Amino acid sequence: MRPSRTIDISTGLFVLLGFAAILFLVTQITNREFTLKSTSYRLRADFENIGGLKAGAPVSMAGVTIGRVEDIQYDQKLYKAVVTLRVDGRYDEIPNDSDASILTSGLLGGQYIGLSPGGSEEFFKDGDQVTFVQDAVVLENLISKYLFNTATKQPDAPAPDAAPATQE
């Protein structure tokens, strides 16, 4: 009987360890948060351009993650990206005129949605739409805009002054 018991116990420990390892990998290494009480609500935001935003990206207010991007679809009628946000139920007093903008964390980091509070007395409810949105900044557009601006400015600037200055 003895050896069989030690076998049972060590097998049980091994299986527990294995599952503990799986649990560790799932909860600690991925960005999924498994909250037991899943009181959360959805918001919808339509963007002209979402850049590199992906489902699962954080939704943050003042830098604190309060939710995740649940789903991203393209609406053929509006020609817009429809982004579904899932916000943690704890944060249920967000003014309903808050605006959502797509921001980039760090220089090469991933993109996320930043909510900045508005001044309304009423709060977001499940299924609400975020009306004030700001699209992702596409680097290429920014560069071309900058180049375009400097190109158009050139003739306006006092040309005689500018030309010698660059030659010096």
Add this chain to the structure above:
Amino acid sequence: MPSLIRELGVAASNFFERAGRITRFGLQLVALTPTSLLRVRPVIEQVYNTGALSLVIIMTCGLFVGMVLGLQGYEMLNRVGSEEYLGTAAALSLLKELGPVVTALLFAGRAGTALAAEIGLMRATDQIAAMEIMAVDPMRRVVVPRFLGGVIAMPLLTATFIAIGMFGAQLIGVQFFGIDQGSFWSQIRGTVELDDVAEGLIKGAAFGVACSLIAVYEGYNAVPTAEGVGRATTRTVVVSAVVTLVLDYLLTALML
């Protein structure tokens, strides 16, 4: 020249014959699995044999693989000036490749050989024939529990290996090279998806099925001599290693 071509033909037909036999053997095992699960005791004993007893070697190797990833990864990333990505690099390489593959190779070496030698020796000492005489199905009594034990143990061993490996990488990256603990883990959490963990575990499970199947097949079909058992053991390791790596490529290509 014609004899060369003929040998090639013989080799090819032998290869396909063996592949067919192993597949048929595997299907037989799967067909017998439900009835074998009614008697869990032999299966638990085999989970102990293949899993719990392999734990020490898996954990030791996992720790060192993780630590070497930490050293090498830091060295490489330091050249491009982005050491803070060490955690992500280590986590992804452990989850997607090193974890399942190294675990499978160790499993074939530690547990696969034991299975093959045990069954082969049973064959050589006529224990299997004795069972058949007593109308005990050796497939059901001996082979299937060992196969199932390996199949159950492998994913758990893989997960343990990866978790310990992450600890090793963390040890080197954070404690030794002084990467910030918080940024190390948050980088990992920001990039690693649930799919990556699933990929690792799926690979682990697939390698577990392949390696266990090869081990019990080689053991069961061993030539009943001392030499035959030795050859079966060797072949278990060689075939397991090759199949693991080929399967790894196929699974990666499939899941990418």
